[in-house]
Amino acid sequence: MDVYVSGVGMTPFGKHENKSLKDLLVEAARAALHDADYPRIDAVIVGNFMGGAIYNQEILGAIVVNDLNLGSIPALKVEGACASGGIAIRQAILGILSGEYENVLVVGGEKMKHASTETVTQAINAAMDNQSLEKNSGLTFPAFFGLLANRYFFESGATKKHLAYVAKQNRDYAVNNPLAQFRKPTTIEEVLEAKMITDPLGLFDCSPITDGAASVVISKQKTGIKLKASVQVSGPTSIQHLDSILKIPAIVESGRKAYTQAGIGPEDLDVVEVHDCFTITQLLAIEGLGFAKELEAWKFIEEGETGLSGKTPLNTSGGLLSRGHPIGATGIAQFIQIVLQLRGQAPNQVDNASLGMAQNLGGTGAYSVIHILERV
Amino acid sequence: MKIYEQYGRPYLYDHTSHATYDEVTREIADTGTVYSLTKVFVPPTEFAHEAPYCIGIIQLDEANLKITARIKDGIEIGSRVKLDAVENGVYYFSELV
Secondary structure, rough: OOOOEEEEEOOEOOOOOOOOOOHHHHHHHHHHHHOOOOOOOOOOEEEOHHHHHHHHOOOHHHHHHHHOOOOOOOOOOOOOOOOOOHHHHHHHHHHHHHHHOOEEEEEEOOOOOOOOOHHHHHHHHHOOOOOOHHOOOOOOOOHHHHHHHHHHHHOOOOOOHHHHHHHHHHHHHOOOOOOOOOOOOOOHHHHHHHEEEOOEEEHHOOOOOOEEEEEEEEOOOOEEEEEEEEEEEEEOOOOOHHOOOOOOOOHHHHHHHHHHHOOHHHHHEEEEEOOOEEEHHHHHHHHHHHOOOOOHHHHHHOOOOOOOOOOOEEEEOOOOHHHHHOOOHHHHHHHHHHHHHHHHHOOOOOOOOOOEEEEEEOOOOOOEEEEEEEEE | EEEEEEEOEEEEOOOOOOOOOOOOOEEOEEEEEEEEEEEEOOHHHHHHHHEEEEEEEEOOOOOOOEEEEEEOOOOOOOOOOEEEEEEEOEEHHHHHH
16 A cells, blocks of 8 residues: 655653643654654544543544644544554544545544542443443453463463563563653562552553653655555454453454455564553464464563564564553554664664564454554 | 343343343353453452452353353362352352352
8 A cells, every 4th residue: 555654753651740631642743743844734633542531631633733733624533442543543544545635643642640540440441341241240451351361371381470571571672762651670570579450460461551642644655664554353342252262353353454465474574563451462462463373472472582583573662561551642652663663763673674563452352453564 | 040142142141131032042050160260459440349359251051151250269260150149230150069
């Protein structure tokens, strides 16, 4: 497809006590517009999940248009839980493919740190079906993935220590990322001894609560970074109907479609970002997207295959776990890390990366979005 | 427990069901096996007063159906369990002895 990335920008991820959601969105968007050398923007698409629920702020699209003085161009917000950012990028691509737009500004962000953990946990639960036994039973997002982790241990022989390797590797990457939320090195012991959130997931197994924003400009005009695939799928909103909870259908199906669209296989990718909302989710994505065999992602990581010189350098930004997870910004931040890798400008740069992928998950497998990018 | 089938897939016949009266329903045993479980230490606001609590996925014996339920602490994957109660749309299971 003849669609290109012409600019990227993001705020530091972490706590922004003195900046509003608007401030963060505008800061990221300004950086992306500057990077793109200020093309004429035809539309704005915002990715955001809980601006209404915990920050009482909607009309984000028009707010961005006005604050950036972009005239009277159309704007909208898209919501797909943690996949809001990835879906926003895909809508921009579709807008360009339709012929309606030549340059679309995509910006995603979230303001979360002002709220209590209980309030955020409750708001995130809006991404479950209210008419489900899962929601009624008191399942949280960490608890959902805790169920997956215990079953994974039971079937694969992996242990909590193997989840700790995921947390440790992503932290090691984040240490080198100037925009990451957590830049302090950690140890396997610290990860294993951290406070339990929901058995078996401790604090380091869970992505954090984060403020931040990220932005990209998607264009019709040629640049050095070309879109090779853009795929979005929906999956079951309830896990109890799955034959195996260890194969999240949305991840598997989005991967299959993306590889077909790009005409490549998982072994062709030089660098990848997957949705590691929890350590266990990273293992299931590695398997679901075909980088390792079923029930063997923990070995793939232990053997160093997701390291910079491994088969599939993965989550080199630090991932959601350590780069941070301002929900609406996440899919865009993943995408930006791949763009930077292909430009040769990334923290934890992979030598001569030319083909990369970003995978963004929403809900408990309700949405999965994949973008494959190529250096041209 | 009562279940019904729609498009060849079994569902619980409960307050969340979309079944109509002419759907095929049948009664099944209240027993099953624990497929997976977790213990929640950090709850959402609405369940804050109940934490910590345990949740399991139960594979039912007489239908190709798993359900999410509250379970007693100390139960393991593979444990045999039975339904104790259904309250406010929540299923409660304990170990079968």
